Amino acid sequence: MVASIANLLKPWTPRLCAVRWSRYNPYYLEPETDKDVYKIPDTELSPEQKEEKELKTTRPIKAAATSITSSPFNDPVISKFINMMMQDGNKVLAREIMTQTLETIKRKQVEKYHRAPAAEKEAIECNPYTIFQQAIENCKPVIGLASIQKGGKNYQVPIPLKDSRRRFLAMKWMITECRENKHRRTHMYEKLSQELLSAFTNEGNVIKRKHDLHKMAEANRAYAHYRWW
Amino acid sequence: LTCSSGRTVTACIYSLAFPLQLLSRQICVSSAAWRKNLAAAGPEKFSEEYIKKQVEEFNIGKRHLANIMGEDPETFTQEDIDRSIAYLFPSGLFEKRARPVMKHPDLLFPKQTAVQWGEDGRPFHYMFYTGKQAYYSLMHDTFGKVLALEKYQDSMRNKGLFTKDTRQMSLTGSRWLLKEELEELLVENISDHDYTRFLQLMERLLSMPYCAMEEEFVQRFRRQLEVQSSKQEIPAVQHDENGVAFSQAEGRRKTAKASIKLRDCGTGSITINGKSYLLYFPVLQDREQLMFPLHFVDMLGRFNVEASVEGGGHCAQAGALRLAVSRALLSFVSAGEMESMRQAGLLTPDPRVKERKKPGQAGARKKFTWKKR
Secondary structure (H helix, E strand, O other): OOHHHHHHOOOOOOOOOOOOOOOOOOOOEOOOOOHHHHHOOHHHOOHHHHHHHHHHHHOOEOOOOOOOOOOOOOOHHHHHHHHHHOOOOOHHHHHHHHHHHHHHHHHHHHHHHHHOOHHHHHHOOOOHHHHHHHHHHHHOOOEEEEEEEEOOEEEEEEEEOOHHHHHHHHHHHHHHHHHHOOOOOOOHHHHHHHHHHHHHOOOOHHHHHHHHHHHHHHHOHHHHHHOOO | OEEOOOOOOEEOOOOOOOOHHHHOEEOEOOHHHOOOOOHHHOOOOOOHHHHHHHHHHHHHHHHHHHHHHOOOOOOOOHHHHHHHHHHHOOOOOOOHHHOEEOOOHHHHOOOOOOOOEOOOOOEOOOOHHHOOHHHHHHHHHHHHHHHHHHHHHHHHHHHOOOOOOOOOOOOOOEEEOOHHHHHHHHOOOOOHHHHHHHHHHHHHHHHOOOHHHHHHHHHOOEEEOOOHHHHOOOOOOEEOOOOOEEEEEEEEEOOEEEEEEEEOOOOOOEEEOOEEHHHHOOOHHHHHHHHHHHHHOOOOOOOEEEEEEEOOOHHHHHHHHHHHHHHHHHHHOOHHHHHHHHHOOOOOOOOOOOOOOOOOEOOOOOEOOOOOO
16 A cells, blocks of 8 residues: 555645745645635636646645634735734734724824815725725835846846735835834824825835836836846 | 465475475565566466366355354355454564465466467467567557557548547556556556556557547546545444533644534534633634534524643644544534545645754754854
8 A cells, every 4th residue: 555645635744845845845835815716606706716626626735824713804915914024923013003004094084084175085095905905005116226247247127026925015015114214203003094094095115115116227228138047 | 375475384294205396385474485586487386277166265264264153154255264364363563464365366366378389399478578468469459449449530531431539548546557566467567667658658548539439448448446435434323311412533743632522503602621712812803713623514593512632732733623523513413524624624634844954054954053064
């Protein structure tokens, strides 16, 4: 009896330890926590989705992470942002800051809404989640720079960025900007809400930083052919 | 009954004038029997009549064993045999393969091919001198099928009946034979390279449009993968004095252990170690984790949870409770919902634990300050 299939399902340490490894065997698949995905009847699935579904019935699935739930309030972008803000593993504090930020954004927008004349009321966005998503979207750089060494000199070469890298840079810039460049007596949620609201309207230091990166990439266009991938 | 130990114990009571193979009765099977020395290794170590005799002895012995244990000889399965042997010959040995074993001779003796050549010394198979006749003849046959399919395609094209959307074989839910399984099938040793080439040829066969014609040939080399949801243990539904249905389950995460009782009352109260869940878990994330399985199956207000949890930190305890609640819910939920819960990752115990600190480093990953000299 081939024991290797049964061995694939146990918690697993690789024989040759790579630097990046996980306790899960690579045989395990990622979980899908969204309830609505399972409510779609079989008739409306495309052939690839049907194949994927059949594959999932035969493969073990990893456990869902502790920060993920099936609730509609669970947002992967917000979870990622909370994790990036977290210091020394203090998730409680990071989450607290995030909720306070969203609350502050909502308060500011609602104040603006009540003060605005009737004609402009519809244009004001009050949902803090959409503001957050849009702000991060506005901060994402389109193109990035990589340092490539050629002929003894290091050149900054413009390269395309992956989606995950763009999102990471946008969030990182937002957090570092709020931590370093603002007055130290203001609370983090205060700083964040100000920066997010200005990013929503394409103003502010983070947007400026994104534009600087774009200008550098444009300036170094000549070296674009140094990229080999 | 054979004892599979490392050494051969041969009871040879006759003098050396008689040939050893005919008259020595091997009480134990040597480790040479475990090593697969197959095919063109030479004349077989166990002749066919010998193995037939072993099979008869095994069958008779099985009936005797059933009689000894007082059970019906007709319906005596291998599990019963294992159980009886473990009862009659209790062994304290740690190595499982060293314990007394009684199995069908086909499982114990390695498969051997019959003698490959006739009396004149001429081999029967035309590929004998390749060394791996079964493997190469298999590759030859498979490629012959590829060529036959191409010829069929050409004939269809000539007739004008060529279509690409023919019936496709369903390959999801099955996997290719592993290298060991293929070796067992061919009764030959093959190398990794040979195995890879075999898989490539089969994939090539499957990439052709009319491959459904060769379905049974391909299915011989495919094994069904078992459906994972069938492996879940569903706790039994019990009823307490008032007739309320409840189920019990346990869950673990890191060092935290939780055990819960899920009652099918109308209220949705959750009590942990005697306290309300709002007092026990002041953090919202932990409470969300508690509610996750109930929210996923839309049964939030239906159940009462009485939980006891110990060990670990607050996140580990919440994770342990989540797993326990998901498992307890299995007895109240349909099979389709159980599969959805499994695919949502609710039923897998989280294997992540704290990584150990290594010598020569400050922590699990952190290194000491690197000094150039």
